Structure formats: structure tokens, C-alpha cells
Amino acid sequence: MTRSDGSDRVDRVDAPVVLEHVTVKYGRHEALRDVSVEFPNGAIGLLGPNGAGKSTLIKTLLGLLPPANGRMRVLGCDVNESPLAVRARVGYVPESDAHIPGMTAVSFVAYCGELAGLPRANAMQRAHEVLFYVGLGEARYRNVETYSTGMKQRIKLAQALVHDPELLFLDEPTNGMDPKGRDEMLALVRDIATTKGITLILSSHLLPDVEFACDHVVVLHKGAVAAQGPIAALKRASGRVFELRVKGDEPRFAEAVRAEGLECHGEAGDVMRVYVPEDRSSQLLFQLAARHDVQVRHLRASVPSLEDVFARALGEEA
Amino acid sequence: MPIRDQGYQRYRGDRMQRGRAWWVIARTGIIERLHRRRFLALLLFAWSPFVVHAVQLYLGATIVRAAFLAATEDTFHTFLTQQRLFVFFITIYAGAGLIASDRQSNALQIYLSKPITRHDYIGGKMLTLAIFLVAVTWVPAMMLLLLQFLFSGSLEFFLSHPRLVPAITLASMLQVALAVMTMVALSSLSRSRRFAAMLYAGLVIFAAALERVLETATGSPAWILISPQNTLLLVTDAIFGEPPEKAALLALAVAALAGVLAACALVLERRVRAVDVVA
Numbered sequence: 001m002t003r004s005d006g007s008d009r010v011d012r013v014d015a016p017v018v019l020e021h022v023t024v025k026y027g028r029h030e031a032l033r034d035v036s037v038e039f040p041n042g043a044i045g046l047l048g049p050n051g052a053g054k055s056t057l058i059k060t061l062l063g064l065l066p067p068a069n070g071r072m073r074v075l076g077c078d079v080n081e082s083p084l085a086v087r088a089r090v091g092y093v094p095e096s097d098a099h100i101p102g103m104t105a106v107s108f109v110a111y112c113g114e115l116a117g118l119p120r121a122n123a124m125q126r127a128h129e130v131l132f133y134v135g136l137g138e139a140r141y142r143n144v145e146t147y148s149t150g151m152k153q154r155i156k157l158a159q160a161l162v163h164d165p166e167l168l169f170l171d172e173p174t175n176g177m178d179p180k181g182r183d184e185m186l187a188l189v190r191d192i193a194t195t196k197g198i199t200l201i202l203s204s205h206l207l208p209d210v211e212f213a214c215d216h217v218v219v220l221h222k223g224a225v226a227a228q229g230p231i232a233a234l235k236r237a238s239g240r241v242f243e244l245r246v247k248g249d250e251p252r253f254a255e256a257v258r259a260e261g262l263e264c265h266g267e268a269g270d271v272m273r274v275y276v277p278e279d280r281s282s283q284l285l286f287q288l289a290a291r292h293d294v295q296v297r298h299l300r301a302s303v304p305s306l307e308d309v310f311a312r313a314l315g316e317e318a
Numbered sequence: 319m320p321i322r323d324q325g326y327q328r329y330r331g332d333r334m335q336r337g338r339a340w341w342v343i344a345r346t347g348i349i350e351r352l353h354r355r356r357f358l359a360l361l362l363f364a365w366s367p368f369v370v371h372a373v374q375l376y377l378g379a380t381i382v383r384a385a386f387l388a389a390t391e392d393t394f395h396t397f398l399t400q401q402r403l404f405v406f407f408i409t410i411y412a413g414a415g416l417i418a419s420d421r422q423s424n425a426l427q428i429y430l431s432k433p434i435t436r437h438d439y440i441g442g443k444m445l446t447l448a449i450f451l452v453a454v455t456w457v458p459a460m461m462l463l464l465l466q467f468l469f470s471g472s473l474e475f476f477l478s479h480p481r482l483v484p485a486i487t488l489a490s491m492l493q494v495a496l497a498v499m500t501m502v503a504l505s506s507l508s509r510s511r512r513f514a515a516m517l518y519a520g521l522v523i524f525a526a527a528l529e530r531v532l533e534t535a536t537g538s539p540a541w542i543l544i545s546p547q548n549t550l551l552l553v554t555d556a557i558f559g560e561p562p563e564k565a566a567l568l569a570l571a572v573a574a575l576a577g578v579l580a581a582c583a584l585v586l587e588r589r590v591r592a593v594d595v596v597a
Contacts, residue, residue: 059592059593062431062592064427064430064431064591064592064593065593084336084433084434084435085433087431087432087433087434088333088336088433092427092431094424094427094428094431096424096427097423097424098423098424098425098427098428099423099424099425099428100420100423100425100428100429101415101419101420101422101423101425102350102419103350111342111346112428112432114342115339115342115343115429115432115433115434116432116433117333117334117335117336117433118329118331118333118334119331119332119333119334122329122331122332126329129326129327130326133325133326145423159428161326163329163333164328164329191326192326196326196328
């Protein structure tokens with residue numbers, strides 16, 4: 001695979017990642033259950049609670065875990081048949097702290113570039129460039145083992161970018177970062193997807209991170225796809241959301257709301273979030289309150305958030 | 319003067335053919351170890367028997383009264399046997415952390431997320447250690463052979479010992495292969511290079527001691543097979559054409575060494591993975 005000027009880069013396909021009926025098992029446990037989904041170009045959030053199968057999905061797409069069933073195509077390549085061709089064109093930021101021991105940052109990133117197929121001199125040059133890009137330019141001659149958690153997250157991004165991938169997998173890239181570092185990391189992620197033209201899949205359980213950096217989202221729950229689509233469209237599909245606080249028998253009222261076919265999330269004593277479909281009126285909430293002898297103390301139309309999408313997809317109390 | 323953009327640039331340079339990652343891994347490992355002064359000192363010290371033997375060959379070839387020092391096949395056999403001590407220390411120093419350190423810092427998922435296979439990774443790690451071991455076994459042995467030619471000024475010694483070069487090569491490679499496979503396999507079992515070093519030292523020393531005890535207690539020479547190092551010694555004796563004390567065990571010894579190497583390969587196959595699956 002010799003590429004002299006990047007001109008023979010494969011044209012961007014509409015869906016760089018396609019999964020068809022993919023099942024992945026750890027022994028008897030099914031980590032992914034018959035997953036069929038297409039990831040479009042751009043920044044795609046992979047959401048789900050812990051154990052939903054996000055990391056498993058990424059590792060399977062990298063060819064590190066063999067699926068029990070199903071087919072996967074990444075950038076037009078079949079992952080089962082040619083995992084090396086896939087890995088040559090993608091970058092991976094692992095969830096856990098990972099580095100190669102005993103190396104300075106620039107040596108580490110250059111080494112990763114060489115492993116990915118760059119000539120030695122080019123890998124070293126790219127390492128310097130990428131380290132400046134991720135904000136580690138001044139610290140590039142320090143041993144990676146002396147880095148803070150935030151710096152380690154950045155260097156994981158640098159090693160994933162050094163060979164200029166067409167697709168980037170980021171597994172919880174803001175783990176352990178302070179708020180400022182987290183904002184900077186998310187800004188980098190957004191920049192990579194929007195101005196550098198690299199498709200990225202951002203796995204996270206932090207909804208604000210995904211909402212900030214991504215346009216599309218795939219929600220995984222218990223190894224299956226619970227929801228997918230553009231974030232804006234998913235929010236619209238939520239109908240109207242009302243924040244509601246009542247005085248009286250809250251649990252009974254919540255039950256009554258649910259009995260009317262409305263979704264109600266929230267714990268007793270807290271603000272409830274009630275999802276009212278487009279064809280229903282908020283007046284219904286007052287009627288229910290009157291019927292069950294509770295006072296409505298607070299009712300406010302709320303902007304649907306990704307959290308609402310997430311909660312509805314998972315069908316759990318949020 | 320243009321201001322250099324330090325933002326992210328798309329890469330438009332060449333890319334190498336796949337399949338060279340093992341060499342990248344080996345080269346990096348070798349350079350990293352050569353930067354350690356203590357290791358360099360150990361490597362240099364490992365050449366001290368070579369110096370002694372070189373002087374011996376010089377005296378044997380040039381001074382008539384020292385003809386008893388002249389080279390024989392046994393000179394080279396003895397040299398390789400002496401180098402076992404250095405092979406042991408270099409294996410521990412350069413080999414214990416080969417995979418254990420990577421496991422400790424979760425580097426395996428970095429390596430295996432690149433376009434390289436597990437065999438590239440294992441091959442690169444093995445080559446790192448093998449190069450150093452070859453440098454203290456086969457290389458000095460062949461240099462001694464060369465010195466013998468230079469000091470004697472004739473090919474007579476070569477012509478009268480035609481199997482010496484293959485014997486040195488085979489014995490060295492067996493010694494290196496056993497050390498490399500065992501150490502790398504043990505290194506893959508742990509996340510601590512110290513623990514891997516202790517496992518290797520324990521295997522070599524404990525097995526040899528146990529063999530002595532059992533042989534003394536039972537009088538059976540077959541216990542040699544529980545010590546890979548002594549089994550190797552028996553096979554090396556046979557390679558150099560010396561009648562082994564335990565000739566009847568030779569076939570079993572070869573089978574035992576093959577078994578050890580196969581077990582190491584199996585361990586590596588199971589342990590070197592980007593994802594540890596605990597079913």
C-alpha cells in the first residue's frame with residue numbers, strides 16, 4: 001500500500017462503518033446482539049451506559065475481537081477479511097491509560113507512526129506536528145510516564161493521528177480530565193471532525209461531551225442498538241418535554257401519568273421530566289393533577305436534550 | 319518570512335509496505351537497551367571469554383612450546399558452554415520486560431491497533447533479545463574460528479573439521495532459541511518485569527537443582543529431562559560429536575526441547591492479545 005501524495009485515498013463513502021447482524025460473545029455472554037447499524041461521515045457519538053457494548057463494538061471494528069456472527073465493513077474493507085488494511089486507515093484512542101514504556105512523547109508518537117507504516121524520518125516529523133496540534137509541543141521531550149492524566153489522554157490522541165487516519169475511534173477520551181482539559185480535548189475532537197475531514201466515532205457515557213462534539217448518535221443498550229440518528233432529529237422526535245414539580249402523592253401521580261401513555265422520568269422530591277407527544281396537550285397534566293389531588297407547583301416547557309433521547313432510548317428512570 | 323502553521327496537516331508522504339513492523343519493533347528495542355550503560359557493560363563483559371580464547375589460539379598457533387593450547391573442536395564447544403552464564407544474565411536483563419512492561423502499561427492495545435499482526439509483535443520482541451544473544455554466542459565463536467585461520471595462516475584446521483561451522487551455528491541457535499522463547503513466554507505471563515525475571519531464574523536454577531537431587535536420590539539419568547538447560551547441554555554435546563554420557567536419552571532430550579519450545583509458542587499464542595477475554 002504505497003501512497004505517494006494521498007491522491008489515491010479511497011473516496012469518502014457515505015457510510016464508512018457498516019455493521020450487519022453482528023454478534024460478539026465473551027464465552028456465553030453476548031456483548032453485542034445482532035447489531036445492524038450504519039455510521040455516517042462526520043462526528044458520531046456512541047452512547048450507552050457502562051457494559052452496553054461500546055468498547056466491544058470499537059474493538060470488533062478494529063479486528064481485535066472476532067464476531068460470532070455478522071459482517072462489518074470499515075472504509076469499504078471487510079474487517080474479518082482484511083483487518084490490517086482497516087487498521088492502516090484508522091486511528092484508535094483506547095479507553096485505558098496506554099503508552100509504550102520508557103519513551104519520550106515524541107519518540108512514542110514517531111514509533112507509532114512507523115508501526116502504522118510511515119517511513120522513519122516522516123514519522124518523526126509528523127510526531128512533532130501532531131504533538132503541537134494536541135497541545136503537547138512544549139512537553140514532547142518528556143518521558144510519557146511523567147505525564148499527568150490529561151496529558152496522557154492527549155498523547156493517546158496524538159499516536160492515533162500520527163499516520164493521518166481517515167477514521168478515528170475515541171473510547172472515552174475525556175476520562176480523568178479536569179474541566180478545562182476536557183473542554184480543550186472536546187474542541188480538538190470537534191475540530192478534527194469538522195475542519196480536518198476525519199470521520200470519528202466518539203464512545204462516551206458523558207452526554208454533554210457527545211452533544212458538544214457530535215452530529216449523530218448511536219445509543220447502545222445491553223449490546224443492542226437502542227436509538228440512532230442525527231441528534232437534532234432525535235431531539236425533535238422526543239415531542240415536548242416539561243419540567244414538573246408537584247406537591248402531594250408524587251409516586252401515585254407519576255403512575256397516573258404513565259398510565260396515560262406519557263413518559264415520566266425523575267425521582268420523588270425532584271423535578272420530573274414528562275414527555276408529551278405532539279398530539280397531546282400539556283393540559284392533560286393539570287387534569288391528572290386535579291384528579292389525583294396533587295398541586296402543580298412548577299411547570300415549564302424544557303428544551304429536549306440528549307439526556308432525554310438517552311433516557312427514552314434506554315427506557316429507564318433517569 | 320512565512321509563519322509556520324503548527325495545526326494539523328494531512329499527510330501526503332510515502333507509506334511503507336506492510337510486513338516490516340517486526341523490524342521496527344526489534345530495532346527500537348535494541349536501541350533502547352543499548353542506551354543503558356549497565357547493559358552495555360554486561361555485553362562487553364560477555365566478550366571476556368572470547369579475549370581469553372583468542373590469546374589461547376594465538377599462543378597455540380605461534381609458540382611451539384604452547385602447542386597444547388592449539389584449537390580443537392572442544393575449544394569452541396567449551397567456549398559456547400562458558401557463554402551460558404552470560405546468556406542467562408543477558409536474557410534476564412534484556413528479555414524480562416519485553417512483553418511484561420508492555421502489559422503493565424497497556425501497550426498491547428496500542429501495538430495491535432496498528433496494522434501489525436500478533437506474529438509481527440512477538441517476532442520483533444524475540445528478535446530484540448535474539449540479536450544480543452547471538453552477539454555473545456555465535457558471533458564470538460565464529461570470530462574465534464576466523465582468528466584461528468589468521469593466526470595459523472592456513473585452512474588446514476577448517477578442512478580437517480568440516481562440521482565445526484554447522485555445529486557452532488546449530489548449537490548457538492538452539493541455545494538462543496531456548497532462551498528467547500522461554501523468556502518471552504514467561505514475560506507474557508506477567509505485568510512485572512521483575513516477576514518475569516524471577517520466573518526465568520527460578521526455572522533455570524530450580525530445575526537444575528531438582529534434577530541433581532532426583533538423579534542422586536534415584537540414580538536415574540533420565541531426570542536430566544526436567545532441566546531444559548541441562549537437556550540442551552546434552553544435545554550440544556551430541557552436536558559437537560562428543561559421546562554424550564547419556565546417549566540413550568538423546569532422542570528424548572531433543573523431544574523435550576521441542577516440547578518446551580512448543581509450550582512457549584502456545585503460551586505466547588494465548589497471552590499476546592489486545593483484548594483479554596475473561597469468559
